[in-house]
Amino acid sequence: MKSKSPTLLLWLLGLLLLVNMVQSHFTELLFDEAYYWYYAQDMAWGYFDHPPMVALMIKISDFFFDGELGVRFLSCILSSATLYLLWLMIDSVKKQQYVWHFFVLVTSMTLLNAYGFFTLPDTPLLFFTALFLWLYKKFLAKDTLFLALCLGVVMAALMYSKYHAVLVIGFVLLSNLRLLKNGKAWMAVVIALLCYSPHFFWLYENNFVSLEYHLYERPNRAYDFNDFTLGYFINLVALFGLTFPWIYRSLFKSKSTDLFNKALLYLVYGVLIFFFISSFQRRVQTQWIIVICIPMAVLVYNHILASPVDRKWIMRMGIANLVIMGFLRIGLVYPPLFPITFETHGNREWVEAIRSQIGDTPVVFENSYREAPMYEFYSGIPSFSLNNVQYRQNQYTIDGSEERVRGKKVLYIAKTYKQGDVVYQNAKGRTLYGKYIDDFQSFRNLSTAVEDAGKPGDGLALLKVYNPYPQSIPMRSLKFGITFLNHYKQVKQILPLQVRPVKEGETLLKGKDSTSFYFEMPESPIDDPGYFKITIAENNLYWAINGKNIKFETWNP
Incomplete structure (x- = not known):
């Protein structure tokens, strides 16, 4: 045998x-x-x-x-x-x-x-x-x-x-x-x-x-x-x-x-x-x-x-x-043998196209946990994915990697830019742009929790914001918004939200501490909303993913 x-x-x-x-x-x-x-x-x-x-x-x-x-x-x-x-x-x-x-x-x-x-x-x-x-x-x-x-x-x-x-x-x-x-x-x-x-x-x-x-x-x-x-x-x-x-x-x-x-x-x-x-x-x-x-x-x-x-x-x-x-x-x-431009094609080229223009400057990609690590792998330069409410959470959300680019001059790349300081083409031939930010400051890990939203017109509701960072954050650098989602948790519209601190005169979100705010729940701008969440935009960046999705019917039955 x-x-x-x-x-x-x-x-x-x-x-x-x-x-x-x-x-x-x-x-x-x-x-x-x-x-x-x-x-x-x-x-x-x-x-x-x-x-x-x-x-x-x-x-x-x-x-x-x-x-x-x-x-x-x-x-x-x-x-x-x-x-x-x-x-x-x-x-x-x-x-x-x-x-x-x-x-x-x-x-x-x-x-x-x-x-x-x-x-x-x-x-x-x-x-x-x-x-x-x-x-x-x-x-x-x-x-x-x-x-x-x-x-x-x-x-x-x-x-x-x-x-x-x-x-x-x-x-x-x-x-x-x-x-x-x-x-x-x-x-x-x-x-x-x-x-x-x-x-x-x-x-x-x-x-x-x-x-x-x-x-x-x-x-x-x-x-x-x-x-x-x-x-x-x-x-x-x-x-x-x-x-x-x-x-x-x-x-x-x-x-x-x-x-x-x-x-x-x-x-x-x-x-x-x-x-x-x-x-x-x-x-x-x-x-x-x-x-x-x-x-x-x-x-x-x-x-x-x-x-x-x-x-x-x-x-x-x-x-x-x-x-x-x-x-x-x-x-x-x-x-040339592959029927389409695949993701294993051209990555070294677009990475080099960026690095040849910016040298060792760190790069922040808006909403891309894909491009950020690819750039870092082929360039050896720190990179970061800044996730906003139109995207999804990922490893960059939880690992504190924003500290690697905090306070530094960075190239910020967003697919929505129509012009910028740096221009390059990705592997599929799409032209993309990046703009320099001299002192990059993001606070994506601020978390929001709605204690009692009430119904529209019911008066003031309570919002708590937790600052997990060791440093205090000036409130003047923050904007608050309310995001309305449909029943499939897709973002449909974001409205600016006026908030005021419960403790009058507060101007800082203290590090490692929670701060309470009053706000008034607005009418939904979309028909049959499924969820809402309170979001924050810091230092003129786009709205972050700060709070959990809250069922709208829970607060407005």
């Missing part, structure tokens, strides 16, 4: 690792990768959008290499390791005869191929899902204390990768409720919670800002069948490319022959159903469902070992997928 790991497979995985490393070196960063690189410059137990695993991967990669490979090196390693774990999960002795079929199947899955070198939160999610399932398979065969310990650590690593990991763990548990009576399974859960406790503490320290934003504050829009639900089904096709008919045919023919197979099926169908239901509320992004590629790879390969017809067609269409993806991967480096 041949070994479990035939030489051919090891050579193919080694070749794949080499190709991904070369690709990583020559491909400019995605905007999200630059954002996660920015995470890694200040290691923490959590970040605004994601848990910290992606930052840790970049920190480790940076230890070995510089530049783009210093962001992606560990992703290349984990990609090949993920495919090897998939191979280990397949028991059939026939697999030794179809190594090429396995390799083509897993590498032809479009996003699984892309995450072979890109460093995104889904990269460790895929690896730790594969490792979790492999350990779970062994745990089903023999539930030892060592395996329980390993499962606990890996479950924590899954959750440190991306919050979607709760679906992986939850659906596997749902497939085998007898685990609730297994003491070693409970031990694994306790270990996972202990390992994950630093992130829980980070969430607590940061007022659960990530959950608050994603669950309550994030804007949405009205249901659109084509973009939401139909778009979800298009994503299911895009996930597998030309092989999709035979991939899903293999899934539908797969049976729950044992507890492990049952777990794989529960995981696939559970994720598909969960996001199908979600598609009636918001647009489902393709990467949200990528985790099904791990159980699907095992289920589909087991099926094609017994089905010559499906095996033949998946091999043919898989090779076609690889040819197309190979062409596109070259296009990531050589733009």
Whole structure:
């Protein structure tokens, strides 16, 4: 009997690792990768959008290499390791005869191929899902204390990768409720919670800002069948490319022959159903469902070992997928081959176009957590994203990075500028402008809380403003406004708001202290408002994101 790991497979995985490393070196960063690189410059137990695993991967990669490979090196390693774990999960002795079929199947899955070198939160999610399932398979065969310990650590690593990991763990548990009576399974859960406790503490320290934003504050829009639900089904096709008919045919023919197979099926169908239901509320992004590629790879390969017809067609269409993806991967480096200007194109050029005009002057980008870290990565100069009420909160909201540019001369870049001191073109050819600000002062972390707004015409309402900064802020440098949003939390209109301090004569917002104001709740300027919030504009900057969205009906029933 041949070994479990035939030489051919090891050579193919080694070749794949080499190709991904070369690709990583020559491909400019995605905007999200630059954002996660920015995470890694200040290691923490959590970040605004994601848990910290992606930052840790970049920190480790940076230890070995510089530049783009210093962001992606560990992703290349984990990609090949993920495919090897998939191979280990397949028991059939026939697999030794179809190594090429396995390799083509897993590498032809479009996003699984892309995450072979890109460093995104889904990269460790895929690896730790594969490792979790492999350990779970062994745990089903023999539930030892060592395996329980390993499962606990890996479950924590899954959750440190991306919050979607709760679906992986939850659906596997749902497939085998007898685990609730297994003491070693409970031990694994306790270990996972202990390992994950630093992130829980980070969430607590940061007022659960990530959950608050994603669950309550994030804007949405009205249901659109084509973009939401139909778009979800298009994503299911895009996930597998030309092989999709035979991939899903293999899934539908797969049976729950044992507890492990049952777990794989529960995981696939559970994720598909969960996001199908979600598609009636918001647009489902393709990467949200990528985790099904791990159980699907095992289920589909087991099926094609017994089905010559499906095996033949998946091999043919898989090779076609690889040819197309190979062409596109070259296009990531050589733009003329790519059908559109992609975000890996031209970033060095627009960064250099700015730096050649301003030297080492820091740059503040209005409403762009994408351009700010990209500029800093390729220039080495501090950059900052100043977020306002027309945008969204992000890591720049909570990490105190505005202190790096406070009081300095900066170049302020806004897409709304029609002229400025500096002009450049981005990668897509759009002309943008920047203006110098000699003494940049922003106070984006001022927070507002409405104690009692009352109804329009009811008289004075109470507003509390907390100043988290150590320094006091002159009130004359601030303007107050009230932002009206629709029921989908989209900003519709902002009105100036007249406020006066409760304590007459106060002229400062004292550092590390709250100041109370009176204001009168105005009539809504929009029909059927859903929410409102009190916002502040400091030093002639645009309105900030200061307060939470407040349901309008709560204050004006």
